[in-house]
Amino acid sequence: xxxxxxxxxxxxxxxxxxxxFNCTYSNSASQSFFWYRQDCRKEPKLLMSVYSSGxxxxxxxxxxxxxxxxxxxxxxxxxxxxxxxxxxxxxxxSSASKIIFGSGTRLSIRP
Amino acid sequence: EPEVTQTPxxxxxxxxxxxxxxxxxISNHLYFYWYxxxxxxxxxxxxxxxxxxxxxxxxIFDDQFSVERPxxxxxxxxxxxxxxxxxxxxxxxxxxxxxxxxxxxFGPGTRLLVL
Numbered sequence: 001x002x003x004x005x006x007x008x009x010x011x012x013x014x015x016x017x018x019x020x021f022n023c024t025y026s027n028s029a030s031q032s033f034f035w036y037r038q039d040c041r042k043e044p045k046l047l048m049s050v051y052s053s054g055x056x057x058x059x060x061x062x063x064x065x066x067x068x069x070x071x072x073x074x075x076x077x078x079x080x081x082x083x084x085x086x087x088x089x090x091x092x093x094s095s096a097s098k099i100i101f102g103s104g105t106r107l108s109i110r111p
Numbered sequence: 112e113p114e115v116t117q118t119p120x121x122x123x124x125x126x127x128x129x130x131x132x133x134x135x136x137i138s139n140h141l142y143f144y145w146y147x148x149x150x151x152x153x154x155x156x157x158x159x160x161x162x163x164x165x166x167x168x169x170x171i172f173d174d175q176f177s178v179e180r181p182x183x184x185x186x187x188x189x190x191x192x193x194x195x196x197x198x199x200x201x202x203x204x205x206x207x208x209x210x211x212x213x214x215x216x217f218g219p220g221t222r223l224l225v226l
Contacts, residue, residue, distance in 0.1 A: 034214075043202055043217040044154060087154065098167055099144075099215060101154040 004102035021105045023071040023088030032091040037084040113137045115218035123224045132188045134203030143186045144204040193225045
């Protein structure tokens, strides 16, 4: 089983739509969770951290379910600029933080 | 806003040659990382570095790879004898702490092509 698993997509949705991505992780010792976005041929950029209580940042809402080892990202009122690959990221801490990336979910917003 | 920088942006080399990829982390950060991303694949952790030594490394980071902080600002990744399969985008990242919730900031990457 992959350490971090995501639906690769692509998700192709119209502007203004709501879209949700899911991610599952296999290591129950995983400690921190993030969503990054990556534009084509660019570096990953932090979108938001994911907290157990769930958190919201503008149009973006992230949820964590530790019991099911599941993370989600909801994007409301999607914009053309939201087109990117969304990376689910999990951190396992031993002597240092080791970040494990999912393969990403591609999102394409059409006008 | 402070950012991680990397040079060169692109590097083309012959198989068997040595390459050095350079990174300048954010100035007050203490923890440094290298990742690679083969075209079309996921980002993979290579190594983390703190206090002038390797904290953790992945199975990818074999004897062909080494890291160094030669001065107070640069953080380098050396590949001793490049192979075709080393062709990838290499990202440097830094963070101010090693806590798992601490954000890692990524540089723009160096695209390495081994011929």
